[in-house]
Amino acid sequence: MESYFRGSLWMIFILVSLARLTCNMFCPSGCFCDPTGAVMCVGDTITDIPEHLPVHTYQLLIKRTKMNVINEQSLANKDLVLRFSLTYSHLHTIHPRAFHVARQLKSIQLSSNDLSTLPARVFSPLVALEQLFLDGNQLEILAPDMFEGLVSLQALDLSSNKLTSPASDLFDGLTSLDFLNLGRNSIKKLPPTIFHSLTKLRQLIIYYNELEELEVGIFDKLVNLMELRIEHNQISSLPSQVFWSLRNLKTLTLSNNQFLVVPDRTFYFMPKLRKLTLYNNPLLSLPDEMMGYMPELTEFYLFGTNLTTVPGNVFANMSGLQTLNFHLNDHLKELPQDLFCCLPNLTKLSLKSNNLSRLHPELLSKLPTLNTLVLNNNKLENLPENIFQNLTGVLSIDLKNNQLQTLPGDTFSSNTALKNLSLNGNPWNCDCDIRGIARWIKHNEQVVLDSEDVMCHSPVYQLLRTVSSLRDDEFNFCDATTVHFAATTDTTPPSNRVTTQEQTSLPLSTTTSSTTQQTTQQVSTTALLSQTTQQILTTAVLPQTAQQAITTTPPPQLTTSDASSSLPTAADVQSNEAQHKSSSFLELLVIEEGPDFVHHNSYNVWVYVWFLPSDAISVGFLMFSHILLVATGLMLILATMYVMKRLNETIDALQCEQDCNVECVIEARVRDDKTF
Numbered sequence: 001m002e003s004y005f006r007g008s009l010w011m012i013f014i015l016v017s018l019a020r021l022t023c024n025m026f027c028p029s030g031c032f033c034d035p036t037g038a039v040m041c042v043g044d045t046i047t048d049i050p051e052h053l054p055v056h057t058y059q060l061l062i063k064r065t066k067m068n069v070i071n072e073q074s075l076a077n078k079d080l081v082l083r084f085s086l087t088y089s090h091l092h093t094i095h096p097r098a099f100h101v102a103r104q105l106k107s108i109q110l111s112s113n114d115l116s117t118l119p120a121r122v123f124s125p126l127v128a129l130e131q132l133f134l135d136g137n138q139l140e141i142l143a144p145d146m147f148e149g150l151v152s153l154q155a156l157d158l159s160s161n162k163l164t165s166p167a168s169d170l171f172d173g174l175t176s177l178d179f180l181n182l183g184r185n186s187i188k189k190l191p192p193t194i195f196h197s198l199t200k201l202r203q204l205i206i207y208y209n210e211l212e213e214l215e216v217g218i219f220d221k222l223v224n225l226m227e228l229r230i231e232h233n234q235i236s237s238l239p240s241q242v243f244w245s246l247r248n249l250k251t252l253t254l255s256n257n258q259f260l261v262v263p264d265r266t267f268y269f270m271p272k273l274r275k276l277t278l279y280n281n282p283l284l285s286l287p288d289e290m291m292g293y294m295p296e297l298t299e300f301y302l303f304g305t306n307l308t309t310v311p312g313n314v315f316a317n318m319s320g321l322q323t324l325n326f327h328l329n330d331h332l333k334e335l336p337q338d339l340f341c342c343l344p345n346l347t348k349l350s351l352k353s354n355n356l357s358r359l360h361p362e363l364l365s366k367l368p369t370l371n372t373l374v375l376n377n378n379k380l381e382n383l384p385e386n387i388f389q390n391l392t393g394v395l396s397i398d399l400k401n402n403q404l405q406t407l408p409g410d411t412f413s414s415n416t417a418l419k420n421l422s423l424n425g426n427p428w429n430c431d432c433d434i435r436g437i438a439r440w441i442k443h444n445e446q447v448v449l450d451s452e453d454v455m456c457h458s459p460v461y462q463l464l465r466t467v468s469s470l471r472d473d474e475f476n477f478c479d480a481t482t483v484h485f486a487a488t489t490d491t492t493p494p495s496n497r498v499t500t501q502e503q504t505s506l507p508l509s510t511t512t513s514s515t516t517q518q519t520t521q522q523v524s525t526t527a528l529l530s531q532t533t534q535q536i537l538t539t540a541v542l543p544q545t546a547q548q549a550i551t552t553t554p555p556p557q558l559t560t561s562d563a564s565s566s567l568p569t570a571a572d573v574q575s576n577e578a579q580h581k582s583s584s585f586l587e588l589l590v591i592e593e594g595p596d597f598v599h600h601n602s603y604n605v606w607v608y609v610w611f612l613p614s615d616a617i618s619v620g621f622l623m624f625s626h627i628l629l630v631a632t633g634l635m636l637i638l639a640t641m642y643v644m645k646r647l648n649e650t651i652d653a654l655q656c657e658q659d660c661n662v663e664c665v666i667e668a669r670v671r672d673d674k675t676f
């Protein structure tokens with residue numbers, strides 16, 4: 001069994017080798033002959049098609065040779081050759097009857113040669129021809145009947161030639177044509193009926209020409225067209241409805257033209273469109289009705305325009321959109337609120353390098369599937385609160401190179417999937433407002449991949465520090481500092497004065513020791529609180545308490561305390577005017593980033609505000625003074641009690657002596673004896 005098997009293997013091997021040998025025996029020099037019937041001839045030694053080819057050759061490829069001419073007999077006696085290719089060979093002349101001897105050809109490729117003219121009707125005998133590639137030559141003019149009779153032709157490539165104005169009947173009769181490439185020529189004008197025979201055409205490529213306009217009705221018969229590429233021309237206006245017959249179109253590229261406007265409803269009736277490009281056009285505006293129903297559109301490119309804004313519904317009919325590149329529009333200032341209302345499947349949104357200075361709070365609220373958001377290189381100065389709240393699946397947000405100075409600390413708190421956030425290149429202002437986001441960055445350094453480059457630009461003393469290096473306790477001073485008064489009523493006296501006094505002028509001396517004690521406790525507990533929970537302490541103008549120099553407890557309803565919200569933002573406190581009749585001109589007391597504790601008191605129409613700085617030395621000093629005072633008080637009381645006792649005893653003794661009462665004396669004696 002085994003030997004039989006081995007024998008057959010040897011047999012097969014010998015047969016195959018023989019076949020190869022035979023093949024090679026007849027393979028012309030300079031050529032490679034494949035046993036399956038392909039022959040490839042390469043090199044300068046080749047100047048014409050070899051006379052003898054292996055009999056079963058069906059494909060003949062000639063490449064990089066010196067075969068400059070196809071003679072009348074070059075292709076004679078090669079009846080089995082169906083595919084003929086002669087490329088990169090400086091071919092410049094074809095005999096007018098060269099293909100009469102090879103009517104069986106199905107495919108001819110003469111790409112990358114030096115053909116500048118073709119004999120009249122040179123291809124006309126080729127009724128079986130399916131593919132004709134003439135790209136990469138010097139063809140300038142084609143006779144109108146050049147392709148006459150090619151009823152089987154499916155693909156025609158005329159790209160990379162020097163065609164300027166093809167005749168209107170050039171493609172007449174090519175009723176089988178599926179693919180036509182006219183790209184990379186110098187075509188300035190296409191006659192309106194040039195494509196009217198091509199009812200089976202599925203791909204039409206006209207890119208990289210010099211077209212300045214498209215004629216009305218030029219695509220009207222192309223009902224089967226699936227791909228239309230017109231990018232890189234000079235077209236400045238489109239006839240309205242020019243694409244309306246293209247109901248099967250899947251790809252339409254119009255980028256890199258000179259469109260300033262697009263007519264109303266230009267892209268209606270293309271329900272199968274998947275890709276549309278409009279980028280690099282100096283578009284100034286878009287019509288309110290532009291995009292018809294196109295649920296299958298997945299890629300839309302609108303960038304490099306001169307648009308300053310877009311209609312709010314421009315993307316509304318693109319419900320299947322997955323990638324939207326709406327960037328590099330350096331005149332784009334703002335985006336309508338509902339622009340991204342209807343894109344339930346969008347995963348990537350690029351808005352980079354626009355000129356956006358702000359975003360509407362609701363702009364990104366309806367993009368549930370977004371995973372990449374690119375916003376870098378804009379002019380964003382701030383972001384609305386909660387702008388990213390609904391982007392629960394977002395993986396990457398790029399905010400670099402904007403004008404952001406700070407962000408709320410909870411900006412990214414909903415973006416639990418976030419893996420890549422870029423924040424560098426913004427002029428971060430590392431004062432109190434940065435506290436929350438600085439803390440978030442520090443806790444999420446594996447997300448903020450560029451955190452080493454997220455630098456403070458101000459204030460001066462924080463220059464060159466990274467935001468993530470800011471320690472939380474550096475911000476303790478922020479909890480309250482500045483006081484603004486806003487006077488509102490017309491009766492406002494010209495001088496709305498704020499009297500602020502430093503700790504040294506705290507009128508300790510005018511208060512009783514017990515009041516001082518209370519106050520000091522308050523001071524220290526507040527300092528403690530603000531250090532541990534970053535509580536924002538705000539105090540309001542209180543009802544008149546003119547006699548009491550220090551008020552201790554702010555009304556609870558006016559105290560903002562939000563330990564979880566991490567940002568000590570300005571706390572606006574509205575004074576209760578009704579309660580404050582004697583100084584009714586005061587309406588607003590705002591306390592921003594200040595020391596930990598503030599007292600105030602109003603007297604007549606003046607309000608006095610005292611600050612207690614938060615630093616430990618002052619607090620310590622106060623504590624020390626307080627203890628000293630209490631101790632002194634206690635000492636005095638003890639001393640007084642002792643003195644009182646002694647006084648009492650002396651008085652008793654004196655009374656005894658006066659009365660000369662024996663019993664009394666005896667009693668005194670007994671008492672004295674007991675003592676010893």
Ligand SMILES: *[C@@H]1O[C@H](CO)[C@@H](O)[C@H](O)[C@H]1NC(C)=O
Binds near residue numbers: 269291292293
């Ligand atoms: C969406 O397409 C439909 C049908 O083509 C059209 O009637 C409607 O006006 C389009 N909507 C927008 C916002 O363009």
Ligand SMILES: *[C@@H]1O[C@H](CO)[C@@H](O)[C@H](O)[C@H]1NC(C)=O
Binds near residue numbers: 260282305306330
């Ligand atoms: C479009 O903007 C560019 C600069 O961004 C400018 O050079 C060009 O003139 C503008 N085109 C029009 C038509 O406004």
Ligand SMILES: *[C@@H]1O[C@H](CO)[C@@H](O)[C@H](O)[C@H]1NC(C)=O
Binds near residue numbers: 295319320321344345
């Ligand atoms: C969004 O994508 C899902 C899944 O790929 C698909 O079933 C759905 O039809 C798409 N929605 C739209 C509006 O295209």
Ligand SMILES: *[C@@H]1O[C@H](CO)[C@@H](O)[C@H](O)[C@H]1NC(C)=O
Binds near residue numbers: 330331332355357
């Ligand atoms: C970008 O916007 C700023 C104002 O925000 C404006 O001064 C500037 O001219 C705009 N740039 C362009 C190219 O329109």
Ligand SMILES: *[C@@H]1O[C@H](CO)[C@@H](O)[C@H](O)[C@H]1NC(C)=O
Binds near residue numbers: 364365389
């Ligand atoms: C988030 O989505 C919900 C439901 O769609 C909506 O009610 C809410 O306003 C959105 N939030 C923001 C900040 O847009």
Ligand SMILES: *[C@@H]1O[C@H](CO)[C@@H](O)[C@H](O)[C@H]1NC(C)=O
Binds near residue numbers: 398421422
């Ligand atoms: C993070 O995002 C930036 C910009 O969006 C990108 O250049 C970078 O490659 C991303 N890094 C990773 C690890 O995904």
